[in-house]
Amino acid sequence: LNKLVALTHKLFLLQTGEAAVGKSSLVLRFVNDEFQENKEPTIGAAFLTQKCRLEDKVIKFEIWDTAGQERFHSLAPMYYRNAQAAVVVYDVTKAASLDKAKSWVKELQRQANPNIVIALAGNKIDLVQPVDDGEEDPVESGRQVPTEEAKAYALEAGLLFFETSAKKGDGVRDVFTEIAKKIPLEH
Ligand code: GDP
Numbered sequence: 001l002n003k004l005v006a007l008t009h010k011l012f013l014l015q016t017g018e019a020a021v022g023k024s025s026l027v028l029r030f031v032n033d034e035f036q037e038n039k040e041p042t043i044g045a046a047f048l049t050q051k052c053r054l055e056d057k058v059i060k061f062e063i064w065d066t067a068g069q070e071r072f073h074s075l076a077p078m079y080y081r082n083a084q085a086a087v088v089v090y091d092v093t094k095a096a097s098l099d100k101a102k103s104w105v106k107e108l109q110r111q112a113n114p115n116i117v118i119a120l121a122g123n124k125i126d127l128v129q130p131v132d133d134g135e136e137d138p139v140e141s142g143r144q145v146p147t148e149e150a151k152a153y154a155l156e157a158g159l160l161f162f163e164t165s166a167k168k169g170d171g172v173r174d175v176f177t178e179i180a181k182k183i184p185l186e187h
Contacts, residue, residue, distance in 0.1 A: 012178040017089035018100040019068030025166035126165040135164035
C-alpha cells in the first residue's frame with residue numbers, strides 16, 4: 001500500500017542513416033553527455049543502454065547504433081526487425097544525406113515492425129551560421145537542407161522531426177523522450 005514502485009520499461013531503438021552524419025555522436029551525447037571531435041567510425045553496430053525518467057516512468061533505452069557504410073546494409077534487418085523505434089539521422093550540411101535518410105525510412109516502413117515509431121533527426125545544426133544581410137528573411141550559411149523542406153517531408157511520411165547538435169547537445173534529449181511518449185510501453 002502506498003509503496004512507490006519504480007517499474008522500468010524497455011524500449012528497443014535503432015539508429016541509422018548515412019556514414020558520418022553523427023549517429024554515434026547523438027547516442028554518446030544522450031548516454032554519456034559527451035562529444036568526441038574525431039570519432040572512430042562504428043564498425044558493424046554498437047549497443048548502448050540508457051535509463052531515463054519520463055514523468056512517472058523509468059525507461060531503459062536499448063539502442064543499436066548501426067554503421068552507415070553500405071557494406072553493412074545487409075545486416076540491418078537483424079537490428080530493425082524487433083525495434084520499436086528508429087532514429088534516422090541526416091546531416092543538415094549535406095543534401096545527399098537526406099536522400100539516404102529517405103531511402104532508410106522507405107525500407108523501415110516496408111520491412112520493419114508496422115508499428116515502428118520513426119524519428120528523423122537533422123544533425124550538426126551547430127555548423128549553420130545565420131548571416132545578417134539586412135534582408136527580412138534571414139540567410140544561413142553552411143546549411144544544405146532547409147528546415148521547412150525536411151519538416152514537410154517528415155510530416156508527409158508520418159515521422160517525428162528534430163534538428164540536433166550532438167556537439168552542443170541541442171535537441172538530443174527531445175529525440176529520445178518524444179519517441180518514448182509515442183510508444184505503448186511494456187515492462
Ligand atoms: P556516424 O558515422 O553517423 O556514427 O557519425 P559519427 O558520430 O562518427 O560522427 C562523424 C563525425 O561528425 C565525427 O567527426 C563527429 O565528431 C562529427 N559530428 C557528429 N555530430 C556532430 C555535430 O552535431 N556537430 C558537428 N560539428 N560535428 C559532429
